[in-house]
Amino acid sequence: MRRFGAFAAAVLLLVTPGMAHAAGYGIYEQGAAALGMAGASTASVSDASAVFFNPAALTRLEGSNHLYVGGSILTPRTSFAGVDPYPGYGVVEEMEVQTFPLPAFFYARRFDRWAGGIGIFTPFGLGVEWASPEVFTGRHIVTKANLEAVNLGISTAYQVNPMVSVAAGGNALFSKVKLHQNVQEKFPPGGQPVDVAEAVLESDLEPGYGWNAAVSVGPNDRWRLGAMYRGKVIAKPSGNADFTQILTGDPQFDAQVAAGLPPDQGVSTVLRFPAIWSVGAAWMPERWKLEVDLVLTEWSLFRDLPIEFEQTPQNNQSIVEEYEDALAIRLGAEHRLDAYTYRFGYYFEQEAAPAESVSPLLPDAPRHGVTLGFGCGFGTDKRWTLDAYNLALFPERRNTEGVNRDSYDGEYKSYVNAIGFNVGYHW
Amino acid sequence: MNPVIRLGLAAGFVGGIAACSVIDPISPAVQSGAAQFGVYVALGTSLGAGYSNGGLVRHHQMRSYTALFARQAGAAAFTIPSIGDSGIPQLLVLRSYAPLLITRAATPGAPLNSAQLSSYHNLSIPGALLVDVIDSTLYGRSPLFAIIQRGRGTLLQQAIGLSPTFVSFEFGANEVLSAATQGSGTLVNPAFQPPQFAAMYTIAMNGLAAGAPNAELALFNVPDVTSIPFFTTFPPITLCNGAPTPLLHGPNADPLGPNDLVLLSAGAALAAGTGFPVGCTSYVSGAPGNGNGLGESLVLDASEQASIQGVITAYNAIIDSVATNRGAALVDLNALLNQVANVGIRNGGQVYTDDFITGGTFSLDGVHPTDLGYGIMANAMVDAVNARFGATLPRVDLGAVATRGRYRIQPSTGVPRVKPRVVGLDGVIRDLYGGLGTPIP
Numbered sequence: 001m002r003r004f005g006a007f008a009a010a011v012l013l014l015v016t017p018g019m020a021h022a023a024g025y026g027i028y029e030q031g032a033a034a035l036g037m038a039g040a041s042t043a044s045v046s047d048a049s050a051v052f053f054n055p056a057a058l059t060r061l062e063g064s065n066h067l068y069v070g071g072s073i074l075t076p077r078t079s080f081a082g083v084d085p086y087p088g089y090g091v092v093e094e095m096e097v098q099t100f101p102l103p104a105f106f107y108a109r110r111f112d113r114w115a116g117g118i119g120i121f122t123p124f125g126l127g128v129e130w131a132s133p134e135v136f137t138g139r140h141i142v143t144k145a146n147l148e149a150v151n152l153g154i155s156t157a158y159q160v161n162p163m164v165s166v167a168a169g170g171n172a173l174f175s176k177v178k179l180h181q182n183v184q185e186k187f188p189p190g191g192q193p194v195d196v197a198e199a200v201l202e203s204d205l206e207p208g209y210g211w212n213a214a215v216s217v218g219p220n221d222r223w224r225l226g227a228m229y230r231g232k233v234i235a236k237p238s239g240n241a242d243f244t245q246i247l248t249g250d251p252q253f254d255a256q257v258a259a260g261l262p263p264d265q266g267v268s269t270v271l272r273f274p275a276i277w278s279v280g281a282a283w284m285p286e287r288w289k290l291e292v293d294l295v296l297t298e299w300s301l302f303r304d305l306p307i308e309f310e311q312t313p314q315n316n317q318s319i320v321e322e323y324e325d326a327l328a329i330r331l332g333a334e335h336r337l338d339a340y341t342y343r344f345g346y347y348f349e350q351e352a353a354p355a356e357s358v359s360p361l362l363p364d365a366p367r368h369g370v371t372l373g374f375g376c377g378f379g380t381d382k383r384w385t386l387d388a389y390n391l392a393l394f395p396e397r398r399n400t401e402g403v404n405r406d407s408y409d410g411e412y413k414s415y416v417n418a419i420g421f422n423v424g425y426h427w
Numbered sequence: 428m429n430p431v432i433r434l435g436l437a438a439g440f441v442g443g444i445a446a447c448s449v450i451d452p453i454s455p456a457v458q459s460g461a462a463q464f465g466v467y468v469a470l471g472t473s474l475g476a477g478y479s480n481g482g483l484v485r486h487h488q489m490r491s492y493t494a495l496f497a498r499q500a501g502a503a504a505f506t507i508p509s510i511g512d513s514g515i516p517q518l519l520v521l522r523s524y525a526p527l528l529i530t531r532a533a534t535p536g537a538p539l540n541s542a543q544l545s546s547y548h549n550l551s552i553p554g555a556l557l558v559d560v561i562d563s564t565l566y567g568r569s570p571l572f573a574i575i576q577r578g579r580g581t582l583l584q585q586a587i588g589l590s591p592t593f594v595s596f597e598f599g600a601n602e603v604l605s606a607a608t609q610g611s612g613t614l615v616n617p618a619f620q621p622p623q624f625a626a627m628y629t630i631a632m633n634g635l636a637a638g639a640p641n642a643e644l645a646l647f648n649v650p651d652v653t654s655i656p657f658f659t660t661f662p663p664i665t666l667c668n669g670a671p672t673p674l675l676h677g678p679n680a681d682p683l684g685p686n687d688l689v690l691l692s693a694g695a696a697l698a699a700g701t702g703f704p705v706g707c708t709s710y711v712s713g714a715p716g717n718g719n720g721l722g723e724s725l726v727l728d729a730s731e732q733a734s735i736q737g738v739i740t741a742y743n744a745i746i747d748s749v750a751t752n753r754g755a756a757l758v759d760l761n762a763l764l765n766q767v768a769n770v771g772i773r774n775g776g777q778v779y780t781d782d783f784i785t786g787g788t789f790s791l792d793g794v795h796p797t798d799l800g801y802g803i804m805a806n807a808m809v810d811a812v813n814a815r816f817g818a819t820l821p822r823v824d825l826g827a828v829a830t831r832g833r834y835r836i837q838p839s840t841g842v843p844r845v846k847p848r849v850v851g852l853d854g855v856i857r858d859l860y861g862g863l864g865t866p867i868p
Contacts, residue, residue, distance in 0.1 A: 056643075079449040079450040081450045081451065081453040084455065087453050089452065089453055089454055090452045092450060092452050094449055396566065410453065411450065412450075413450035
């Protein structure tokens with residue numbers, strides 16, 4: 001399984017630069033139908049993306065085989081306004097506008113009261129690239145960073161009775177991280193910091209493992225309840241650290257820098273992916289479906305990002321994060337018409353990062369998401385389905401309140417648009 | 428389309444557009460210190476009014492030092508007597524560069540908000556004297572009083588009626604300019620003598636203290652008006668057949684001394700060859716010199732300058748004393764103009780001076796600032812207020828002020844000095860300083 005999983009993850013990573021989208025570096029956008037309802041689907045998910053939202057609901061799918069393939073395209077925009085003392089009032093920085101495709105694949109199979117599902121998706125990720133990195137005022141913290149994480153999840157569900165189904169499964173999360181930053185020293189001593197080197201830290205693809213459990217309860221045709229737990233995953237990837245000196249033009253100072261610059265060498269880190277709890281209740285009168293979910297992500301797991309060098313342990317560092325658990329409420333609705341189905345939803349999610357950890361690496365903030373979705377069936381017996389959604393995500397402006405750990409203070413403003421499509425087929 | 432979908436798309440589109448924009452820069456939080464700027468009232472002259480290019484027009488009124496200060500201080504409302512294009516009086520307009528010709532616009536503008544029920548917060552009036560603060564005897568001399576003061580009582584009464592928390596007070600320049608712009612060192616009205624000036628200043632201050640006891644003050648002293656382009660643009664010496672030759676003045680065509688000043692209003696006479704010895708040519712028009720002397724009203728000789736400067740020194744001693752006694756911020760306009768005249772103001776890699784047209788700080792009338800000049804004045808006021816009251820008002824972004832609007836200014840660096848002719852400048856001076864000899868009770 002590990003070889004297949006690693007291969008699948010590697011293939012997916014080729015087309016999947018990550019991008020934090022839920023709080024912290026979480027990504028909740030895994031199925032177009034569910035996202036049309038702002039992700040409020042723990043109770044009522046009705047396609048193979050149940051592997052992500054609630055595997056216990058796999059027993060409630062109609063038909064024996066379900067395929068659900070598609071993904072999302074995220075376009076985040078982030079800018080930053082500085083305050084004194086650093087980088088100073090009037091400073092405005094922008095991230096490059098990037099587009100992140102996030103493919104997802106789900107397959108489910110029912111066997112009488114049993115069901116199984118497999119999914120390959122990206123539940124975590126981070127993509128940061130600040131514009132004009134050579135003059136970006138936070139370049140000593142980060143100029144570019146990517147955290148890519150692809151999950152291979154397998155779940156088995158069992159229908160205990162017509163009302164209750166349960167599920168359990170495992171996850172193999174393959175992740176890698178790459179971080180660019182400039183090393184600065186004061187020149188002359190006591191003077192202004194100048195760039196003396198560019199450091200690029202890149203880990204190899206490394207798996208971490210976790211488990212999940214879920215329950216789905218359908219007391220009658222109109223109500224559906226669900227709960228899901230996806231356990232934490234910790235990966236300890238290793239990789240390489242490359243240091244490239246940036247000459248200042250002062251031969252004596254440059255020689256001192258060269259003498260003190262760490263050699264290119266191996267590096268290792270610890271990546272922590274938090275556990276997620278979700279509970280949902282859905283009411284399904286006639287052609288409508290209304291659901292509310294509460295999702296708790298145990299971001300307190302993300303205490304730090306340690307970086308350990310093989311040859312020069314004196315250069316080891318730990319990027320302190322000290323995140324806090326974050327709760328989200330997701331509200332969604334679906335209205336099925338004869339020709340098509342439309343969906344809409346709203347969610348709010350708390351910030352995970354304390355003000356001290358709000359940084360150019362991860363400008364976390366409370367966020368409000370508004371979604372609109374569309375779906376239709378076609379083909380014989382409408383075995384084919386097409387779902388689409390658009391999410392407008394409005395993170396609140398986040399101020400570092402003058403306490404950023406890197407003394408890089410100011411206010412971040414972001415906006416993310418996500419658009420996604422999934423094609424489903426069941427037989 | 429389903430109404431829910433339509434509504435969602437519209438909301439998403441509007442929200443997305445708003446959220447996509449780049450964050451605005453953050454300015455330091457403004458601390459008002461020991462002063463409150465909620466209701467700011469400006470009492471002053473043409474400088475406070477935003478007079479520029481020989482007239483009042485909304486574009487420049489909005490960039491007066493008073494309006495800029497109100498913005499920087501976050502004053503809740505700062506109403507001005509807005510005047511539409513092409514200003515009252517109609518503005519001077521640069522008609523051509525070669526020859527350099529400036530004339531007045533054909534049609535004047537009109538007041539835009541004369542129906543405002545309350546008094547204007549900017550009660551600065553072009554040509555206003557200190558006596559106008561407390562006495563309405565001379566209000567009939569200029570239509571601008573009718574537009575700004577509107578027959579609603581003295582300026583002091585109107586200021587108090589607005590219940591100000593902060594007042595700027597800028598008087599004294601017109602008392603000396605009314606003489607100097609006529610080529611005289613003698614004040615045109617006995618009420619302008621320093622002892623009378625001191626007495627009126629005290630009355631005005633007492634009136635403010637009684638009517639607006641909680642208002643803090645910023646007092647402006649008086650600049651050395653003889654260093655403005657109106658007096659420094661035309662040199663008293665010309666090159667005649669390669670040799671420095673003094674211009675002529677008076678009925679006897681006496682030669683001017685090197686420190687005498689030829690007024691900008693002499694442009695027409697100079698263009699006709701007056702003031703230039705026979706055999707020389709006019710540095711304004713190239714016309715042959717006619718050997719006649721410039722009229723005395725077109726020249727401010729060294730002794731007259733000394734007389735004017737003596738009055739200014741006396742005025743400033745009075746203002747300085749009042750500022751100290753009243754705990755007011757003192758805006759040293761005198762030092763600021765000296766800096767502009769002698770070393771210039773550096774901003775954005777350029778040096779701005781008091782050179783006429785090319786210097787960047789003085790407008791086409793040679794007396795009043797450009798928008799940039801008013802921005803520099805506003806920053807002097809911000810600095811003085813911050814220092815006195817422990818406030819942290821932000822300074823004006825001079826780069827933004829200097830390049831906005833229709834009257835883009837240019838720095839003087841590398842630009843040769845020009846000898847312009849301003850047609851209609853006599854009218855500008857008459858508008859501002861006519862009728863000041865009337866006895867004041």
